[in-house]
Amino acid sequence: MTSFAMIEAAAARMAGHIRQTPLLHAPLLDRLAGRRVLVKAEALQITGSFKARGGWSAVSALPPGTGVLAMSSGNHAQGVAWAAAAHGIKAVILMPSDAPAVKIANTKAYGAEVVLYDRATEDRDAIAARLAAERGLALIPPFDHPQVIAGQGTVGLELAKQTASFGLGPTDVLVPCGGGGLAAGIALAVAQKAPHLRVRTVEPMGFDDAARSLASGTWQRNPSTIGTICDAITTPSPGQLTLPILLEHAGPGLTVSDAQALQAVAEAFTHLRLVAEPGGAVALAAALFTPGLGDTVICVVSGGNIDPALFTQSLQV
Template sequence: MTSPVLYDEVVTAAGRIAGVAVRTPLLRSDALDAATGARIWLKPENLQRTGSFKFRGAFNRLSAIPMADRGAGVVAFSSGNHAQGVALAAKLLGLPAVIVMPSDAPGIKVERTRGHGAEVVFYDRLTEDRDAIAGAIAAQRGAVVVPPFNDRHVIAGQGTAGMEAVADLAALGVAADLALVCCGGGGLASGFAVGSRLPVIAVEPEGYDDVVRSLAGGAIVPVDNPGPTRCDALQTLKMAPLTFDTLRAHGATGMTVGEVEAARAVAFAFRELKLVVEPGGAVALAAALSGRADIAGRTVVVILSGGNVEPAIFAECLAA
């Protein structure tokens, strides 16, 4: 068993990212409350730098690297949002960055990762091991590996979103009952649980429900090639001991939503909230809108975790 991430680590992360990361607002919508029967407060991390919450954890992780170890830079692996977060954090801190990305990663995410000055190395997600590729590059260059969720600094950085949400609600005299959080490997969900100290429901796409299965079964349970999904940011097949133990320590639970439900949530966000959200960034909203989450009469924080969506996929969602 690993030691769960602690609240003090999130406090330290908040100090590191202050003035660099965007303190995203809390938003409300009468239409959303009417559709769900709940009082919902949205935390729109699609408005974060690089378009997702990932910048928080990336900047905190890179900031924690001792100055003597920064020269060789960093290596990360990601389908896109962590890639962009690490690329921008490296640029701001003056570190070289290599990002290992799947060959089928959305073009918009690849372009923006390169736009921040990072070198991109592609791999086949079905036949190659991204961890091994990144490890080999790091060993050759003497670089620091920055994983997308299996890292205390990364999780603590993501947890600052939860800390902010609760503090902003408290300033309004409001206390939330729970949080619905988009989930791939569990970095945001576990960090949010630590930083907010709220009960967290981790929401995954159907098929990619390794976190749901693991939390329900009391042990890490991987999934095996579930097939394509519009939720490209949430295609994790196996969670890490660190995210598992942190989520369990906070009593988190999980649930899934379907492809159509995620698409409809993207469309709802656009039409009713005037926000552009990618399918993977909308699964928590989908859990609220679909009725899968039992939230009627409750005060709920819902995370919109990213907005980096391909135009063609976005059009498909609007047509749902």
Template sequence: MSQTDLPEFKDVAAAENRVRGVARETPVLTHPALDERAGATVLIKAECLQVTGSFKIRGAMNRLSQIPHSQRTAGVVAFSSGNHAQGVARAARLLGMPALIVMPKDAPQIKVDGVKADGGEVHLYDRNSESREEISERIAAERGAVLVPSYDDPHIIAGQGTAGMEFARQAEALGGPLDHLVCCAGGGGLTSGIALAMEGLSPETSIWTAEPEGHDDWARSLASGELCHNAPGTRSICDAILTPSPGEKYTYALGKRLFAGGMVVSDDEVREAMRLAFRYLKIVVEPGGAAALAAVLRGVPEGMKGKRIGIMATGGNVDAETYASIISP
């Protein structure tokens, strides 16, 4: 794959071999109470039970395993609010590479601790006054390290797409292909990777993004046909998916072709989805990982009623105090 080529289904299929034995196959969960609330048959893939607590280990392992051995001594640098950070730190440890992660000062402590537990070095920055990209590029240049983007990278996209490969097979085993799949979206690495997987294994499945209000850059971009950015300083409890815009080089190009549209949810709807996931599925889902579930549980549009809808519960890394306050309002 050249630097400018968009990834394809074959790249996702190849990534499965690289992540096998590191990423676990996560279960698909169902509950009749959730089906009734949504007005559809709902299948939830629990990537919150993945290694490091989110899907991010998939892309990180696929990307880092392709770094030539001659370049591994200098290690890697990444920037992330937490889940990509933990995925990169774990993959780097498994491959014997040092890792430095640039993280916002307000990142959940559980995510900072997760990086450090895997031997990663953390550089904190102020997301309101500093550029994480500029900091990461400077440190990577100083160290001669490889910069590992969180989403707009063909190898990251292909690695994340392995979750879609699994989901397509699991859905088929549970009664047939998905009519729709809704995925929490920040920069779009997971959603575009899943879309590539579905294009190869379940082309009839429509792919939708789910985002918090104020950070609905995907919904606006897909509706307008032009790449949109979020206003600086916009906040939500969904820290894991608060990116400035879709990936300008890869993910938006894929999304324009492969996504059906975008859904937008409120923070209150996300909190309710987290409570329902705990009550009925017995899983812990972080706010950013619950956006897709929230979008479906508020009631699907008329054209989706009665259909088979897949949902990615993308992560479960939430501080205990925050989680307790949400599930016991």
């Protein structure tokens, strides 16, 4: 179980390696949203997403020299691959063969061995278990791991510090949610350091397992994990470790359409000069397009690894 002390310890291990990302805002974006929108720009993190935090946290907590195995459609893969290379250890990454080309290429470029599998016909978990056993690798899952959650929680520590002088009242922190590692980590951190901040998960419409799980109080599943451009954040269900944390600390979940996510990508380009991927932009989309939020909203833009063709499409909407 992830504790606040583990988040602080992860932050200490990250010093000098993980970037403190800026909290951006733009007058013309605020006007569009009709509220003040503060954007935690994790797309500017090393490897282009917050996943470098969890990767670094998990790798740096292992006995030195331990090789690692991760399963990921992309951002977790790059985070773990980079962290492993920086620690001088072996990384094997199991990726679906239909993952975005840029994510596969970058994972290899960081020095990892990439093993592809077919999402439709092969059993990812069985392949992972076999590889880990055969080669003596430590498994670093994308969210259900105490040190991964602790690493993602360092975003919350930074948010608490970066907004300390703002005199904020109760304020929502909108967080893109796949398995819930980032949302849970931030929720734990701000519960301790900035209890006026409340995490709310944001998901693509039709893939709202976290929102339904939060509403019902127990794990709900998505009928499918394909069929949205927000590929980075589609998981079958919230994590075993993450949902209990979210049930304790998070507010009701939000959803946005693919069109809204794509428009948020375009608005981040125009007003923040920030490259976001659709799954990474869902919280910005919610900040821009959800009625009834407060005068100030914080949102995390969690990643910016997007194929040029899709980015171009977002600019033509």
